[in-house]
Amino acid sequence: MAASPQDVPVWGRVRRSRHVADRGLKIICTLFTILGATVLGWILLMLLVEGIGGLSPAVFTETTPGPGSQGGGIANAIVGSLILTVLGIVVATPVGVLAGTYLAEYGKSSKLAEVIRFVNDILLAAPSILIGLFVYTLMVQPMGGYSGWAGGVALAIIAVPVIVRTTEDMLRLVPGSLREAGTALGAPMSTVIMKISWRAARAGMVTGVLLATARIAGETAPLLFTALNNNFWFSPTLMGGVSNLPVMIYQFALSPYENWRELAWAGALLITVAILALSVVARLLFKKETAR
Structure with missing residues (x-):
């Protein structure tokens, strides 16, 4: 059969x-x-x-050593990296959040919104060294020297597209019925966005900021043209070279001094752990947002 x-x-x-x-x-x-x-x-x-x-206690308490010097640490590079990263995120967050809000709430499918999305996609894929050269021409040359301000602006330009894309995507996930409920109560569009849309997408928007922070924390190329590096603590005005971990790792890893290479490995480990921690927190927040 x-x-x-x-x-x-x-x-x-x-x-x-x-x-x-x-x-x-x-x-x-x-x-x-x-x-x-x-x-x-x-x-x-x-x-x-x-x-x-x-790694050793000196790594977190002493400044980077000069050529041929023994010992030393990377305390100034750690603090300098934190300042540059925070400065970049402080500049990028309001720009990215407001631009993403415009694309999701106001622009939507308009011609201007399409142009902004296109430019944002270009910036997402742009080599960071080109951004460094752009900021060098825009700020370093007119100001007559390297500075932490130029480094922060370069990092902010890299972070903005990430925040814009994440903010727009998270706001698009907010149900339209929530906006309609707020509008039905007589609230203006700005109030609906701030009190309803932003609150509903808060975790996802914070995730975008964290991902942008992880994105710029290890950038080296733009800082080579803007903040450069030094072996001392930074100036309160942030003028002159500002020591930072990415450039320090690049310079020390290629040096002939054994203690410099050891400090470069220690700095690379610290950056990796920091980026990993930020990525884990961002994923947890994103998972929480999608579960809602």
Whole structure:
């Protein structure tokens, strides 16, 4: 008695060549996944081994040493990186949030909104070194020298597109019925946005700011043209070179001095841990927002 088509296994109704091709592609994808995970794990393991070996109390209390000097730390670079990152986020957050709000609430599908989205996508993909050169021409040359202000502006330009995109996406997830309820009560559009839309998308918007912070925390190229680096504490005016971890790692890792290379590994480990922590917090907030 012949079996009915319903009794034949799914793969029994597929030509053998397709079955072999499917299995072959699955094997190739698995192998490359293992390869990628192995390389990433190797890098992280090397970073942990070398970075932990370079950590000491002096790393967090002393300034970076000069050429040929022994000992030293990266306290000034840590503080300088924090200041530049905070400065960049402080500048980028209001610009990004307001621009994303315009795209989601006011502009929507208008021609101006389409142009802004197009420019925002370009900035998302723009090489950071070009942004550094732009800020160098815009601020460093007219001001007559490197400064933390120029570094903060360069980092802000990199962070803005991330915040714009995340803010727009999160506001678009807010149900329209919430806006209609606020409008029905006689609230103006600005009040509806601030009291309803922003509150409903708060976790997602904070996630965007955290992701932007993680994005700029390890940027090196723009700081080479704006804040540069030094081996001392920064000036209160932020004029002159401002020590920071990314540029310090770049310079110290290529140096012939053993203690400089150890400090570079320690700085790389600290940046990696900080970015990992920010990414984890951002994912938790985003998961909470989507669950709502």
